[in-house]
Amino acid sequence: MWVRVLGAAAGGGFPQWNCSCPQCRAARDGSRPCRPRTQSSVAVSADYRRWFLLNASPDIRAQIESFPALHPRGVRDSPVQAMLLTDAELDHTLGLLLLREAGDVEVHATAAVHETLCGGTSVLRILGAYARVEWRPVATGVEVPLADGLSYQAFHVPTDKQARFGTGEGEESVVGYRITDGRTGRALVYVPGAQRLTASVRDQLEGCSCLLFDGTCWQDDELIRLGIAGKTSRDMGHLPISGADGSLKQLAPLPIERKIYIHINNTNPILLEDAPERRIVEEHGMEVAADGLELEI
Numbered sequence: 001m002w003v004r005v006l007g008a009a010a011g012g013g014f015p016q017w018n019c020s021c022p023q024c025r026a027a028r029d030g031s032r033p034c035r036p037r038t039q040s041s042v043a044v045s046a047d048y049r050r051w052f053l054l055n056a057s058p059d060i061r062a063q064i065e066s067f068p069a070l071h072p073r074g075v076r077d078s079p080v081q082a083m084l085l086t087d088a089e090l091d092h093t094l095g096l097l098l099l100r101e102a103g104d105v106e107v108h109a110t111a112a113v114h115e116t117l118c119g120g121t122s123v124l125r126i127l128g129a130y131a132r133v134e135w136r137p138v139a140t141g142v143e144v145p146l147a148d149g150l151s152y153q154a155f156h157v158p159t160d161k162q163a164r165f166g167t168g169e170g171e172e173s174v175v176g177y178r179i180t181d182g183r184t185g186r187a188l189v190y191v192p193g194a195q196r197l198t199a200s201v202r203d204q205l206e207g208c209s210c211l212l213f214d215g216t217c218w219q220d221d222e223l224i225r226l227g228i229a230g231k232t233s234r235d236m237g238h239l240p241i242s243g244a245d246g247s248l249k250q251l252a253p254l255p256i257e258r259k260i261y262i263h264i265n266n267t268n269p270i271l272l273e274d275a276p277e278r279r280i281v282e283e284h285g286m287e288v289a290a291d292g293l294e295l296e297i
Contacts, residue, residue, distance in 0.1 A: 001150060001181040001297050002045045003188055003210070006053070006063035007038035008289035010216050010265040011091035013059065021226055023271050033273040035290050038063055039091045040192050040263040042212065043070065043080075044179055046148035050081050054177060054190050056095030066292070081147065082106035082136070086157075086192055087174045088116035093123050100130035108136045108144075110154070110172035140172055149182040155204045159195045161237035174237070178204055186297050188212070192263040195237045197250050208256055209297050212289065215261025218242050218268045218277050226267055238263075241270070241281070252284040262289040 007013075014037040015024035026032040038059035045051045048069055057063060064070045064080075072078055083099075085092060085107065096117075099105050105127060109117065114135055117124040124133055138144075138154045145151045154175040161174075176191035186209040194201065194214045205211060217223070217233035220240040224230060233240045241248045241261065251259055261281065264270065269277040270288050281288060 001179070001184075001186070001188065002048055003295040003297060004043040004067055004069070005212075005262065005289050005291060005293040005295075006041040006043055006067065007057045007059055008262050008264060008291055008293070009037035009039055010263045011039060011089070012266060013037060013039050014264070014266045014271060016266040019228075019266055021228070021267050023269065024266050026272060032275075034271050035273075037264070037271075037291050041092075041095070042190060042262075043067070044150070044188065045069070045079075046150045046181060046183075049079060050147050051079050052081055052146055052150070053083050055086055055092040055192065056083050056099070058091060058094040058098075060095030061098050063291075076101075076103075078102065082108055084138075084152065084177055085109040085113055086176065086190070088113045088121065089193070090121070092192075093117060093121070096123055096127050100127055102131050104132045104134055106134045106136060108138050108152075110138045110140075110175060112173040113138075116173075138172070138175065140175060143180075146179075150179060151182060152177050152179045154178075155201070157191060157194050157201060158198055159193075159237045161195065161235070176201070176204060178208065181297065188295075188297055193237055194239050194247075195234055196239055197247065205254060205256065210258045210260070210295060211251070211254075211256050212260050212262045213247060213251060214238050215241060215247075215264045215268065215270065215288070217265055218270060220246075222265075222267050228267065241268075242277070248281065248284055248286065252286060258287065258295065259285065260287040260289050260293075264288065
């Protein structure tokens with residue numbers, strides 16, 4: 001299967017429009033090596049013709065234009081078949097509104113996410129005024145066929161984070177996806193938001209060929225240290241990379257061919273290619289996603 005990272009940054013992108021942290025300054029003035037990134041989304045295909053998007057970033061238009069395989073094939077046609085949503089966060093769903101010119105938009109989401117997008121944010125209600133929205137309910141633990149031998153199984157990603165909007169909270173307010181190519185048996189696991197690596201989440205990583213995992217913050221108190229916010233990374237629903245119980249220590253020993261951090265916040269020093277934190281990540285066999293990264297799994 002083919003995987004294209006359309007966007008690798010967390011909400012706000014990199015550099016973030018209103019931020020002057022060390023990483024954003026470097027991205028603007030070129031003082032240190034780093035690459036700008038749009039907000040996280042991934043495209044998956046079995047044949048390079050029909051594509052499925054994991055989350056709908058607010059940057060979706062630019063992301064589609066940057067990847068010729070997603071360009072229209074007719075006067076009004078698109079190789080994008082459906083959107084698979086991991087949660088109802090704005091940086092994962094606002095892009096749906098930019099698809100309003102489509103006649104039909106197929107959205108795979110859990111009942112909790114669907115409830116929030118119809119009520120709290122009204123994203124799907126607004127989109128429905130322009131296009132026909134086909135909601136495909138996502139249930140964890142169920143294998144769902146997509147096309148050309150691809151299938152997915154969603155799994156619950158536990159979180160204590162309270163949504164700022166809507167009532168769609170519950171056991172399936174945040175999920176990850178394990179996408180399998182039935183022709184080869186190889187699998188991609190996509191988890192852009194994880195507050196902790198529980199035994200049930202780790203079980204989903206068993207035997208996968210590639211893991212795209214939450215790399216939002218390097219330190220748990222990263223935003224507090226910078227004076228940006230009073231919340232920790234975990235408070236925001238994201239396991240930090242560093243620390244005795246951080247994701248790096250837990251993921252590095254796993255026998256997965258490619259382990260890649262995605263959904264990287266603009267404050268995270270791993271965005272700087274010459275940063276010691278970036279070197280630590282790479283020395284542990286992990287990678288840092290950038291827009292345009294293409295994988296053959």
